[in-house]
Amino acid sequence: MVELVVDEIMSKASDHRAHVMMLREKDGLRRIIVALGLIEAQAIVFALRGVETERPLTHDLFAPLLGAFGIKVEYVLIDNICDGTFHSRLHCVQNGEEKDVDARTSDAVAIALRTGAPVYIEEELLNRMCIHSEFNGAISIPITAADESTLRMAMENAVKEENYELAMKLKEEIDSRHHSLPEQEDTK
Numbered sequence: 001m002v003e004l005v006v007d008e009i010m011s012k013a014s015d016h017r018a019h020v021m022m023l024r025e026k027d028g029l030r031r032i033i034v035a036l037g038l039i040e041a042q043a044i045v046f047a048l049r050g051v052e053t054e055r056p057l058t059h060d061l062f063a064p065l066l067g068a069f070g071i072k073v074e075y076v077l078i079d080n081i082c083d084g085t086f087h088s089r090l091h092c093v094q095n096g097e098e099k100d101v102d103a104r105t106s107d108a109v110a111i112a113l114r115t116g117a118p119v120y121i122e123e124e125l126l127n128r129m130c131i132h133s134e135f136n137g138a139i140s141i142p143i144t145a146a147d148e149s150t151l152r153m154a155m156e157n158a159v160k161e162e163n164y165e166l167a168m169k170l171k172e173e174i175d176s177r178h179h180s181l182p183e184q185e186d187t188k
Helices: 038-049 058-068 105-115 123-129 148-160 164-176
Strands: 002-012 015-025 031-036 071-082 085-094 097-104 119-121
Touching (some): 002 031, 015 038, 015 105, 031 038, 038 058, 058 071, 071 097, 071 105, 071 123, 085 105, 097 105, 105 119, 119 123, 148 164
Antiparallel strands (some): 015 031
């Protein structure tokens, strides 16, 4: 497992409701991008900045609630990605008994920040999904993290540049996202 820290929260310029969280490995350069809703982004930013609200918000309830029942969040583990969405678990301990609780990654990070729990990711998943800094400030992302329109545009560019190996990989990724039914025989 590799420990991650919140690097930054960004909003999409064309849609202030769409946010992403950049998580960076604590002792390295690899990063992953996690999509967030407005409320989750706000909860994480508030925790990072130490903002206190007049009344507790949903994520703020967790630390005292867990403490009241003797439950400690040992760590958060990002352990899977399915259809472009990261999946996480809160690893908790109560009276020496360990339990893993399924959680959205955004919620798990918001709770980890409030309970002081570290956030980890499986090494293989980080290697598969990390982004890499490139020259001139550009970044490269794994094809599994890109949306379909970006993949189609990249595939067209690869064909124009006669990079057929890359074009084929991009086409395979696009095709894998469409769960089509087997073709029916014509019974007429």
